[in-house]
Amino acid sequence: MKHYLLYILCLLNISFINAQIFDVETIKASGDNDKRINLVILSEGYQTSELSKFITDATNFSNEMFTQSPFKEYTDYFNVYAIKVPSNESGTDHPATATDVVEPVFPATTKDTYFNTSFDTSGFHRLLYTYNSSLVYNVLANNFPEYDQPIILVNSSEYGGAGGPYAVSSTGSSANEIAIHELGHSLFNLRDEYYPGDGNLFESINATKETNSSLVRWKNWIGINAVSIYPYGSSGESATWNRPHQSCKMRYLGVPFCSVCQEGIIEKIHSLVSPIDSYLPVSNSVNTSTYPIDFQLNLIKPIPNTLESVWTLNASNFANDVDDISIIDTDLNTGTNSLTVVVNDVSSFLKVDNHETVHVYSVTWTITKSALGIDDITSDQNSFEITLYPNPSNRIINLKIESRNAVNLKVDIISLDGKKIKSTKISSYETNEVDISRFSQGIYIANFYSNNILLTSKRFVKN
Ligand SMILES: [Zn+2]
The missing domain is CATH 3.40.390.10 (Collagenase (Catalytic Domain))
Structure with a gap:
């Protein structure tokens, strides 16, 4: 960095x-x-x-x-x-x-x-x-x-x-x-969970004035690992601020970080570092004269490993949760082929199901095959920060994508019974408002696709 x-x-x-x-x-x-x-x-x-x-x-x-x-x-x-x-x-x-x-x-x-x-x-x-x-x-x-x-x-x-x-x-x-x-x-933008005095708290990962358990920023954690909404104090300004836990390292030394702070720390790690340390082949470094062709990821793995990888070749699932694959002649079409691997962290420290922002990482290889063999392989690495807010909402949800390389994503909104309710496109660094006021109340899934490859799914609630 x-x-x-x-x-x-x-x-x-x-x-x-x-x-x-x-x-x-x-x-x-x-x-x-x-x-x-x-x-x-x-x-x-x-x-x-x-x-x-x-x-x-x-x-x-x-x-x-x-x-x-x-x-x-x-x-x-x-x-x-x-x-x-x-x-x-x-x-x-x-x-x-x-x-x-x-x-x-x-x-x-x-x-x-x-x-x-x-x-x-x-x-x-x-x-x-x-x-x-x-x-x-x-x-x-x-x-x-x-x-x-x-x-x-x-x-x-x-x-x-x-x-x-x-x-x-x-x-x-x-x-x-x-x-x-x-x-x-x-480094991780956490606030004190002891009361640091009037005027010293701000809305943040682990401090809020919100008292509604369905709206509070750590709503996914309520009831898990003793996370709730605890007022900092009983009177004055301190009573208007809330913390997620009664015993967190941001309050007492010698105890662990609470689940909300741990999640915030991991989210920051993901925003600073891609888990894809390197990959092969990089563009034009491959000897294409012989099959099979090997494709390899070198991942920075959490301990124990919580990274999941999904390999897709020409819009069909090719392999899951492996670091390397081999492709043979008959796997490829004549012309342009696209191989993508999408990496997600599914750590139980993260409750990303309806969390505001998720981080997703990918590598795409474009493989050009002619009657004579492989003409060319080019590669492209990308990272995505995908945000959906507010959640729940009764009128508008905002979809936002930040990525290392500019992309257009397709977003399909699916109801729980599997019907596609809406499809929209968003570009990097644009915030796209989606009007959901006519949706019936309930849970929906937003599927985010890059070049028809599913990057991630996020649940949201229409209320
Ligand atoms: Zn904490």
Whole structure:
């Protein structure tokens, strides 16, 4: 993954701040940086003599993170790197200016550290942060521009951390748990499930003002794994906000993420990384003189594997849930043939049945056969983010498709007794309104086709 805009902004900044090059160590390597989520841990408050301790701390964090769901299952989607940034002094600032405790909890200290992190940010004792973001992004641009998520690990035994564009955690008690919680904010857009104070909650994956169980964004999970609609508090603004669970890592350290947060994390992983790591043949790389011709997917498989693949040759199902197939002469027509494999994640962590957005991935090979043999094979990889909302609806549903390559999809709406009620076409990055006001109340299925290949089906309710 690459952050070109930030990279360019940081390049512009280099005229003001010297480019500093630091050692980068690999903590966890799963695959190419442009096909993985790259977590990049920066050291803060470690002197040069302490940088081996930093690598130990960073490795401990990574090891702990990937024992926890859903990172455990999706471990092969992540790389972890550590940038060894030395500080002049060990530790971090503690100005003793917090207003949520009786200061000084610890004697006030000021340390000369690289990113100038500090406790007591915005008056909160445990809020450990730095507003020196240009320095953070400069170090990233000069040392690891392919980062997806920076994490600043602060060499302090006091309890603290923060979310934001970069996650910050101390190395004190519960350090790994703090870092994983803060990553929940920074990379996965999760909100606190403890009450973070008036004005600090927003509609999000795991926080809402909606109280109707058929409308709430985690409606698919209601009644499963203790998910419900729980008010944050009993009075004032806190009583107007709701969370999905009473015990989630976004509320308490040392407990798992709740099902709603786990699903949100996986959805973000799918939006950043295609499970199709590579495939063969790529265009024009195939030796076509002999049959059979082999077609192969190299998938990034969750553990256990929850990816399903459907292979279609010339509109007929050819094979399911295999990584490679072989095609012989008689499988092909003279002229143009189309072979498509569609990959879906059917993890039980996802309740995509009437979930707003699903991610689907495909490879299509176009095989041109003449009397002399195979003339040509070209390939095309695509990824789709398909959204249907609102659901339920009584008047309009919106259909939206975002894809890596521009596509036109056909959408057939089918009633539960199998009748096709409506057919429409949508293009990438357009939102298509479908009027369902004349439909009778009930459950419908929207089938999304690309070149007559079924990509996915989504259920919706007309009420
Ligand atoms: Zn949660």
